[in-house]
Amino acid sequence: MTTATEIESALRAALGSDLIESYRGADNRCFIRINRNRIRDICRILLTDFQARLCQLSGMDLGLEGLDLFYSFSLDHGEKGLHVIVKANLPREDPKIDSLTLLTESANFPERETAELLGIQFLDHPNLKHFMLPYEWPAKMESSSRTEIFGEEKSNEVQQGAAWVPLRPSKESMLASVIPIGPYHPALIETAFFKLQVDGEKILNADMKFGFNHRGIMRLMQNRSYWRDIYLAERVCGICSQAHSTAFCRTAEMINKIDIPDRARYIRTFMCELERLQSHLLWLGVAMDLIGFQTLFMLSWKDREIVMDCQEMISGARVHKAMNTIGGARRDIAKEIIPKIETKITELKKSLVTTINTVANDSIIKARTKDVGLLTKNDAINLGVVGPTARASGVDIDVRRDDPYAAYGEVSFKVITRSEGDVLAKVVVRLGEIEEALGICEYCLDVLQNVGGSLSTETSEFAEGDAFGKVEALRGELVYYIASDGTNVPKAVRMRTPSFNNNASIPYMLREQTIADAPIIIGSIDPCFSCTDRLVELEDVKTHRRYMATLKQLSRKRKRL
Amino acid sequence: MSFLMYLADFLIYPGLVFAFVVGWFFYWLFRKLRARMQYRRGPPWFQPFADIIKLLSKSSIVPKTAHRKLFVWLAVVLFVSIWATLMFIPAGSSSAPIAFFGDLIALLYLLLIPPLVFVACGPSSSSPYGSIGSNREVVLMLAYESAFTIAIISIAFMTRSLSLSVIVGQQSGFSWLIFRNPFAAAAIFLCLVGKLHLKPFDIPEAEQEIVAGTVTEYSGKFLGLIEISRTLLWYIAGVLFADLFLGGGDGLPPPWCVIDLLIKASIVVFTLTIVNVASARYRIDQAFTWYLKIPIPLSLIGLALAFVIGG
Numbered sequence: 077m078t079t080a081t082e083i084e085s086a087l088r089a090a091l092g093s094d095l096i097e098s099y100r101g102a103d104n105r106c107f108i109r110i111n112r113n114r115i116r117d118i119c120r121i122l123l124t125d126f127q128a129r130l131c132q133l134s135g136m137d138l139g140l141e142g143l144d145l146f147y148s149f150s151l152d153h154g155e156k157g158l159h160v161i162v163k164a165n166l167p168r169e170d171p172k173i174d175s176l177t178l179l180t181e182s183a184n185f186p187e188r189e190t191a192e193l194l195g196i197q198f199l200d201h202p203n204l205k206h207f208m209l210p211y212e213w214p215a216k217m218e219s220s221s222r223t224e225i226f227g228e229e230k231s232n233e234v235q236q237g238a239a240w241v242p243l244r245p246s247k248e249s250m251l252a253s254v255i256p257i258g259p260y261h262p263a264l265i266e267t268a269f270f271k272l273q274v275d276g277e278k279i280l281n282a283d284m285k286f287g288f289n290h291r292g293i294m295r296l297m298q299n300r301s302y303w304r305d306i307y308l309a310e311r312v313c314g315i316c317s318q319a320h321s322t323a324f325c326r327t328a329e330m331i332n333k334i335d336i337p338d339r340a341r342y343i344r345t346f347m348c349e350l351e352r353l354q355s356h357l358l359w360l361g362v363a364m365d366l367i368g369f370q371t372l373f374m375l376s377w378k379d380r381e382i383v384m385d386c387q388e389m390i391s392g393a394r395v396h397k398a399m400n401t402i403g404g405a406r407r408d409i410a411k412e413i414i415p416k417i418e419t420k421i422t423e424l425k426k427s428l429v430t431t432i433n434t435v436a437n438d439s440i441i442k443a444r445t446k447d448v449g450l451l452t453k454n455d456a457i458n459l460g461v462v463g464p465t466a467r468a469s470g471v472d473i474d475v476r477r478d479d480p481y482a483a484y485g486e487v488s489f490k491v492i493t494r495s496e497g498d499v500l501a502k503v504v505v506r507l508g509e510i511e512e513a514l515g516i517c518e519y520c521l522d523v524l525q526n527v528g529g530s531l532s533t534e535t536s537e538f539a540e541g542d543a544f545g546k547v548e549a550l551r552g553e554l555v556y557y558i559a560s561d562g563t564n565v566p567k568a569v570r571m572r573t574p575s576f577n578n579n580a581s582i583p584y585m586l587r588e589q590t591i592a593d594a595p596i597i598i599g600s601i602d603p604c605f606s607c608t609d610r611l612v613e614l615e616d617v618k619t620h621r622r623y624m625a626t627l628k629q630l631s632r633k634r635k636r637l
Numbered sequence: 638m639s640f641l642m643y644l645a646d647f648l649i650y651p652g653l654v655f656a657f658v659v660g661w662f663f664y665w666l667f668r669k670l671r672a673r674m675q676y677r678r679g680p681p682w683f684q685p686f687a688d689i690i691k692l693l694s695k696s697s698i699v700p701k702t703a704h705r706k707l708f709v710w711l712a713v714v715l716f717v718s719i720w721a722t723l724m725f726i727p728a729g730s731s732s733a734p735i736a737f738f739g740d741l742i743a744l745l746y747l748l749l750i751p752p753l754v755f756v757a758c759g760p761s762s763s764s765p766y767g768s769i770g771s772n773r774e775v776v777l778m779l780a781y782e783s784a785f786t787i788a789i790i791s792i793a794f795m796t797r798s799l800s801l802s803v804i805v806g807q808q809s810g811f812s813w814l815i816f817r818n819p820f821a822a823a824a825i826f827l828c829l830v831g832k833l834h835l836k837p838f839d840i841p842e843a844e845q846e847i848v849a850g851t852v853t854e855y856s857g858k859f860l861g862l863i864e865i866s867r868t869l870l871w872y873i874a875g876v877l878f879a880d881l882f883l884g885g886g887d888g889l890p891p892p893w894c895v896i897d898l899l900i901k902a903s904i905v906v907f908t909l910t911i912v913n914v915a916s917a918r919y920r921i922d923q924a925f926t927w928y929l930k931i932p933i934p935l936s937l938i939g940l941a942l943a944f945v946i947g948g
Contacts, residue, residue: 255765276772277921366845368836368918374675440837440917591769592920595845 078126078154080106087160090121102330103479104157105544112164115147116174122149122160123179129473130176130460131159131546132555133186135166135194136568142167143194147176148544148555152478159479161544161557166196175201182460185580186572208287255591257598270582270598274591282586286579297569302328302402302538305566309556312571314395315358318344318351319549321400323571326481327545327556328402332535339529340404344482346520347390347399348547349513353424354383355550356506356513359602360435363503366595367444376431382424386417404532414521421521425514432507445500449585449597452497459580463552465601468505469497475548483523487516499600538564549574551602575603643734651728653720657865659899660872661685663906667871670910689864697857700762707761711754712859718750719869725801726876729886729895732802739799745789751870752778752832755841755851762854770850773921774841780928781831781838787936788821788828792881794943795821805885815882817946821939822882826905827932829874830912831924837916838924874909875902 084106088095094111101107110118122128128149135145143166151158166173175198176183187198188207198204257270269288273281293312297305309324310317322344329336336344357380365373384394390409391397399407409417435441451461456469466473474491476484492508494501540562546555552574559568578601585597646652664685672679699705724735725744733740752774759771795818796804808814815822831838842850849855852863879885879901886894919927 253765253768255769277769364917368839368843368845369916370671370836371675371914372917374677378676438917440919443923444917444920590920590922592840592843592846 078151078158080104080155080158083122083126083151083158083160084108086121086125087118090117101161101541101543102333103545104155105159105161105330107161107163107542109163109165112145112166112173115162115164116176116179118162119147119149119176119179122151126151127153128160129457130180130182130186131553132544132557132570132572133176133183133190134557134570134572135190135196136559136570137194138165140168141165143171143196145173145190145196146557148557150479150553152475153473157479159544171196172199173197174199175204177201177203180460181458181580182577185576208290257594268579268598268603270586270594272586272591272594277590277592279586279589279591279594282583284579284582294569294571298566301564302566303564305569306400306402307398309571310396310398312573315355316351316549316551316554317396318347318399319547319554320571321398322348322482323545323547323549323554323556324558324569325400325402326547327543327558328538328566329535330543330545331541331558331560332537332539334403334533334535336404336533337530338483338527339408339524340531341483342520342523342527343399343405343407343409343531345484345487346409346517346524347387347397348482349516349520350383350387351397352513352550353510353517354380354387355602356510357383359506359599360431360503360510363499363596363599364435364441366599367441369438369441372431372434375434379424379427379431382420382427386420389413389416389420401532403535404530406532408531409524411525414525418518418521421514421517428510428514432510435503435507441503442500444593444596445503446498448499448593449589449600450496450498451581451585453495455581455584456497459584460577461552461581461601462574462577463548463550464502464505464509465552465578465581467491467493468501470495473553475546475553479546481545481547483520487519489516499596502600538562551575552578575601579603646734647720647724651726651734652723655728656723656869656872659876659902660868660870663871663875663902664868666903666906667910667913670907671914674910674914685864685868689861689868692861692864693858695857695861697859700764700854702763703854704761704763707757708854709859711758711761712855712862715751715754715866716862718747718754719866719873722747722873723869726873727801727805727880727885728876729898730891732805736800736802740801741789741793741799741804744801745786748785748832748873749782751866752782758855759851759853762851764854766847766849766853767851769847770841770853774851776921776925777831777838777840780925781828781932784824784928784932784936785828785832787933788824788939791818791821791936791940791943794940795946801880805880806888808884809888811884813882813884818939818942820935820942824932824936824939825878825881826908827928827935829878829905830909831928833870833874833909835909835913837919839918840921840924843918871906872902875905878902878905 080100084098087108091110091114094114095108096111097109099107123130128151130147131150132148133145135143138144145164145166147162149160149162151160164173171194173196175187177187177198178200184203185207187201188204190196191198191204192207192209253274255272255274257272269285271283272279293308297308300308306321306324309320312320357376361373361376361380364376387397388394390413391399391407399405451465451469453470456466456471461469461471462473470493472491472493475481476489477491489512490508492505492512494505538560540560542557542559544555544557546553548554554574555572557568557570558566561567581601582598582603585600586594589597648654665680665682668684669679699708722744725733725740725747727733756771756774756778759767759769759774792804792814793799795814796807798804798807804814834842842852847853852860855863876898879898883901886898888894889897
């Protein structure tokens, strides 16, 4: 068991005078600020000596004070809720820092994203190509100025640097062809683009691209008050709106160090589990459709409607429940409707038996999912995958148990893990979680029947400081970081969604598989893509000159027309 | 006069119009039953017809990179070959418009043309999805055609005849071949699932993987022709099975023999629907091994049975 004191003393000994500042936050969080030259050493100590997990890597622009980077390491497998948040300040003129990608693959995506966001240069990054932006975007990652990276009007010719061409044809792959999946494809309802290099049915290599639907919510949140941010957080994703608002509220409550009333805690837990039920049923349906089992798709979506009805009964809305507020719950679950919900849940339990039995016993489902899309435990740890994807590969992490929030500390439930790491294991883990969620829901309803009291703790002013909060969303660990400057508008909000980490595992799982299995492999992590394109590529039909248009140019064009 | 009779045979009964209406009903029955089994409402009765009218009224696009002649003519060849097949299948009465000694062999060859057309469709459209679809179609065809042919040969042995009208005629009085040789019947039924691209063998047109497979690039009138051919294929599947194993029209007087046949064929369609609804999609290699493991041994047992008990 690692304790916060042990880690602090170990880091203090290793850092010496490079440790600039260290303080404790709510819920067993240690914040330390270090000299930027030592980041790789610290990361090595935390990863190898303490088996930490890199949770989040992001940064913010402090204006004249330079750029602040923070690395959140999760150590909650040791002590409940223990996290170390390492911060480093980078001067504006020279925004360089050592890359962590050589130590852990889980730093790859966040570093590429931060490089685009803030213009930070990660030294020795093996694969520093664009992440959200199109690959053809001018190759100016080495530049420190944001305006240069995001394109001035004068330099809008496409410079197709060799580094940006994904899956360049090689001698061995001359016979192979490239199959595109996405951004618009029947297998994927959401916008992600996969290029599969195939030889016959076998996939040789895979490349993926996100960034087709970025809405800049993190930036928007910095312009609004905390109360209006709850509304935004809910709209990051429709399926996990409750998880997002719970995570945001939890983090905001940590800044003020307030506790929420018992009834509100149980309402949060109940709504989170209800959401988990509907999301996992939705996933089950989609996964079955991806292997061509249309009937089970329809059946599990029919069962899901029962959960949606419950949500509508409680909150009046099927998707955006709006149950959370900072300090507690916005809405009560009236004692009169609790028996109705209980009957609905019993009904769901009954009809789920057939679905679960069919999935467990069908020979074709077994043939299509067993040993397909293997993700080994080592890869899972290295890539930093979270949630059911990690648990199906034998990585035993669950925020609900390791860093309890809402009422999860008082509810008993099992964390379902499997060691196989294939698609079948992911199906089994999610089916197990559906059963556990039903149990938690019933327990919460029992408590809600008896526990009274107020719904929320009044809070209006926010203290200065920062907080790091996370919840177990439906696809895994959802992380929020909020920095507050004492006003009612957050200084910075940084979120890391579970799919951000899980997506990294897709190319690993796709290699050496067949095209027939590609949809179910991509679908097995329950991907959820929320990213953006900030530009449009245009081609001049007369001269075949391709160039990028900024939003400004486009708006000007519209005026002229 | 005989020319007009032939024309009526070709166009009306048992040719295009009759087969299309019945195929339309079978296809609608399949979709409706499937929907009801999945707690859905399902399409109205005119839906397959409406789909085809819509497709025929739309403009057809031929991709710039496609092999234009092949691409266009394949749709026509598919339609014509299936139309020709209709002439060999007795629809209620004991003999078909074209009946001669050995028409069973001709029918076998004609039934091979649709899958071959689908195989050629993919590469001619120069779409990667189409090419993969064709690739899968070839493998699937190799798997089911051998079982299908062996089972047909075992029927010929049972009845000592290569003529469909003789085979249908021999089954009157409830001495249906499905009772005399259930193994061959099972093998042919399983092959029909593959021939019609039903789950678990809708692999060549798996929409989640390769969009629409071989016919991904087809649109408008050409797709309309392909859809008509598919509708006719439903007719052929249902009626052929009823003819071969369920006694055809049972030698009843004219209106009743057709009704008798259609009821039997509807039962075949119903059974096909249940198979489709109750299964997920196999991967192509799994489908191939499955066909080697189950329908081919079944058809071989059927052949052995035909040798032992004879005609």
